[in-house]
Amino acid sequence: MTLKSKIILLTVIPLLLATAIITYLGVTHAKSLTQQELALYEQRMIETRKQALKDNVAIAMSAIRPILNDPTLTTEQAKLKVRRLLTGLTYNEDGYFFAYTLDGVNLVHPTQPDFVGQNLLEFQDREGDFLIKNLIDAAKSGGGFHRYIWEKPPQLIQEDKLSYVVLIEQWGWMMGTGLYLDDIYRDLDIAQNTMNKNISNSLFTVLFVLGLTVTMVLLLGLFINLREHRLADARLKKLIQRFIRLQISERRKFSRELHDGINQLLVSSKFRIELVANKLRKGVQHDTIEADLQQAEHVIEQTIQEVRQISHNLRPTLLDDLGLEAALIGLLEQFSERTQIRVQYQLMPNLDELAEEVEITLYRLSQECLTNIEKHANAENVSLKIWLQKDALHFECRDDGCGFNPRDHASGIGVFNMRERLALIEGEFSIHSEAELGTTVRALVPSEIAMSGGQNEPT
Numbered sequence: 095m096t097l098k099s100k101i102i103l104l105t106v107i108p109l110l111l112a113t114a115i116i117t118y119l120g121v122t123h124a125k126s127l128t129q130q131e132l133a134l135y136e137q138r139m140i141e142t143r144k145q146a147l148k149d150n151v152a153i154a155m156s157a158i159r160p161i162l163n164d165p166t167l168t169t170e171q172a173k174l175k176v177r178r179l180l181t182g183l184t185y186n187e188d189g190y191f192f193a194y195t196l197d198g199v200n201l202v203h204p205t206q207p208d209f210v211g212q213n214l215l216e217f218q219d220r221e222g223d224f225l226i227k228n229l230i231d232a233a234k235s236g237g238g239f240h241r242y243i244w245e246k247p248p249q250l251i252q253e254d255k256l257s258y259v260v261l262i263e264q265w266g267w268m269m270g271t272g273l274y275l276d277d278i279y280r281d282l283d284i285a286q287n288t289m290n291k292n293i294s295n296s297l298f299t300v301l302f303v304l305g306l307t308v309t310m311v312l313l314l315g316l317f318i319n320l321r322e323h324r325l326a327d328a329r330l331k332k333l334i335q336r337f338i339r340l341q342i343s344e345r346r347k348f349s350r351e352l353h354d355g356i357n358q359l360l361v362s363s364k365f366r367i368e369l370v371a372n373k374l375r376k377g378v379q380h381d382t383i384e385a386d387l388q389q390a391e392h393v394i395e396q397t398i399q400e401v402r403q404i405s406h407n408l409r410p411t412l413l414d415d416l417g418l419e420a421a422l423i424g425l426l427e428q429f430s431e432r433t434q435i436r437v438q439y440q441l442m443p444n445l446d447e448l449a450e451e452v453e454i455t456l457y458r459l460s461q462e463c464l465t466n467i468e469k470h471a472n473a474e475n476v477s478l479k480i481w482l483q484k485d486a487l488h489f490e491c492r493d494d495g496c497g498f499n500p501r502d503h504a505s506g507i508g509v510f511n512m513r514e515r516l517a518l519i520e521g522e523f524s525i526h527s528e529a530e531l532g533t534t535v536r537a538l539v540p541s542e543i544a545m546s547g548g549q550n551e552p553t
Contacts, residue, residue, distance in 0.1 A: 104149060104309045105533075106289075117297070117300065117301065120282070120297070120550055121293065121297055124293045124296070125293065128286065128289045128290070128293065131289070132155070132188075132282055132285060132286055132289075135281075135282065136278060136282055136283065137276045138390070139281075140256065140275075140278070143273050143278070144239060144256070144258065144274065147239070147256065147258035147270075147272070147273060149259055149272060150185060150189065150191075150257055150258075150271050151237075151259075151260055151269075151270060151271055151457070154180065154183060154191055154269070154271070155260065155269075156179075157179060157183065158176050158179065158269075159161070159174050159261075160178055161179070162176075162262075162264065166527050173265060174328060176193075176256075177193065177201055177202050180192075180193055180202040180204075180269070181202055181204050182204075184204065184438070185275065186239065187271065188205075188246060188247055188274060189271060190204045190205055190271065191204075191269065191271045192204075192269070192270060192271070192272075193262075193267050193268065193269045193270075194214070194226060194229070194267070194268045195213065195266060195267060195268075196219050196230055196234075196266045196268060197213065197215075198213050198214050198215025198216075198217075198226050198227070198230070199211065199213050200212055200213075200214055201210070201267065202269075205247045206245070211263075211453060214226045214314070215227060215230075219242050219243040219244065219252075220243055221243060221253060223242050223243070225240065225242035225244075226310055227405070229238045229257060229259045229268060229270065230268050232258075232259050232430065233259040233260055233261040233268040233269075233270070233381070234261060236261075237258070237259065237260040238258070238259065239256060239257065239326070240256075240259070241254065241255065241256050241257075241275075242255060242257070243255065243256075244272070244274075246274050246276070247483075252273070253274045253276040254272055254275045254276065254279070255273065255393050256272060256275055257270050257271065257272030257273075257277065257529065258272070259525045260268050260272065269301050284538055299403050330510065333469070340391075342357050356397055356400050356401060359393050359394075359396050359397040359400065360397060362393045362441055363390050363393045363394050365385050366387070366390035366393065367390055368390055369386055370383050370386045370387055370390070373386070410443075411455060413453055413454065417439055417445070417446035418445050418446055418448060418453045418456065418457060419445040419446055421457055422439070422441065422445075422456075422457065422460055422478070423439070423441075425460060425461060425464065426439055426464075426476075426478065429464045429468065429476075433468050435467070435468075435473055435474060435475065435476055436474065436475045437475075437476050437477075437478070438475070438476070438478070439477070440477075440478075440479045440480070440481070441478075441479075442480055442481045442482055442543070444478065448487075448544055448545050449519075449543065449544060449545065450521055451518070451519055452487070452539060452543065452544050454543075455515045455516065455518070455519055455521070455539075456480065456489060456537075457482075458500055458511075458515060459489060459491075459492065459516075459535075459537060462492075462508050462511060462512055463478075463491040463512075464476070464491075465508070466508055467493050467495060467533075469494060470495075470496075470498070471493050471495025471497075471533065472473045472495050472496050473493040473494050473495030473496075473532065473534075474494055474495075475494050476491070476492070476493045477490075477491070477492045478490070478491050479491075482541060482545070485540065485541045486538050486539065486540055486541055486544075487507040487538070487539040487540075487541055487544035487545070488533075488537075488538055489536065489537040489538070489539075490534065490535070490536050490537075491534070491535045492532065492533070492534045492535075493532050493533055494532040495532050496529065496530060497529045497531050497533055498527050498529070498533065499527070499529075500525045500526070500527050512535070512537075516537050516539070518539060519539055519541070520543055520544075521538055521539040521540075521541055522537065522538045523535075523537050523538055524534070524536045524537075
């Protein structure tokens with residue numbers, strides 16, 4: 095599979111998945127909102143019906159109260175008059191009032207007069223609800239509501255009904271009225287069908303828009319990916335060229351050190367030894383020969399020092415012999431002694447437990463910072479800190495020198511080397527500098543790469 099095909103797949107598949115997920119979530123959320131809206135609508139309608147029932151019962155009680163308080167009527171006369179009043183008291187098309195004794199005997203039932211005089215305490219609706227018992231309990235509790243199933247006139251079809259009842263205490267009657275809820279559910283069904291239709295229309299609209307958007311994004315993504323691919327190739331070529339130049343520069347430097355330093359010293363030693371051999375063959379005095387041998391020994395010692403310096407530049411032996419902490423302290427002390435710049439350092443405990451590639455990176459980073467300070471900063475004080483905090487290893491080198499503009503030196507070989515060294519161990523690198531305010535070099539390495547465990551910032 096070609097790179098372009100992979101880019102196309104990497105562009106199309108996430109878009110298709112995102113489209114499917116967004117569509118699914120949108121439809122699900124719309125249906126959820128629909129159910130919530132319908133539930134709120136049903137609740138509001140039920141509350142409206144409850145208030146209407148309360149108002150109707152209050153009107154009935156207002157009509158009954160004069161009879162209850164009429165001293166000219168006997169109890170039986172008053173009861174008879176109230177039953178007649180409730181029987182003839184209706185509202186809307188199917189609204190009526192009913193009354194029961196607390197024993198469950200029906201006293202008033204305009205739509206089903208056959209129930210009058212019957213004990214309906216054990217009567218159940220089709221769902222097994224003892225509705226008369228529950229209505230009496232609601233009335234005894236100071237008045238209340240109860241939902242049940244009852245036959246709706248005139249067809250006497252069983253429908254869901256909500257009733258509100260109160261207690262006529264002086265006679266021990268339960269009186270109330272109810273409203274059928276079938277019209278509410280009919281309106282809810284109409285509203286749900288309308289909302290479902292709107293959701294379907296919206297879904298088709300969204301799918302059309304998403305399809306158009308996906309097509310546009312796909313084309314744009316392909317264009318951008320191809321463009322980025324070309325830019326990435328250009329950046330990669332540039333990076334490879336910089337690394338090749340760096341490698342050539344390092345090899346040239348190494349070759350120059352070998353040719354101009356070690357090679358010249360070895361040649362000088364060879365000439366001294368040949369001179370001693372010639373003098374021995376000619377029988378020259380031993381004092382002269384001894385002086386030549388001492389000179390050859392001095393040249394060889396210089397050669398050894400040159401070899402050690404080159405080896406140290408490749409990898410400091412102190413890192414292997416004494417560890418990172420001792421190597422950094424030695425580096426800082428040599429820097430301070432050589433430049434007369436005051437140095438302060440704070441190094442975390444267990445510094446020598448870092449991974450090998452992190453050790454050499456921190457050492458080279460410190461070395462590069464000190465080299466730049468010595469050459470360019472004109473500083474009086476330098477501070478070096480290394481600590482582990484919040485799952486990351488932190489490095490900071492600060493000086494109070496003349497500062498510079500980091501943008502002007504962002505592509506310098508020193509900054510490039512530091513940045514690339516940090517990138518190799520998945521670290522982050524930054525430089526902050528202002529004129530006359532010094533320079534701060536910071537680096538951060540994830541702790542799982544640097545070491546196991548953690549320490550706080552040194553104080």
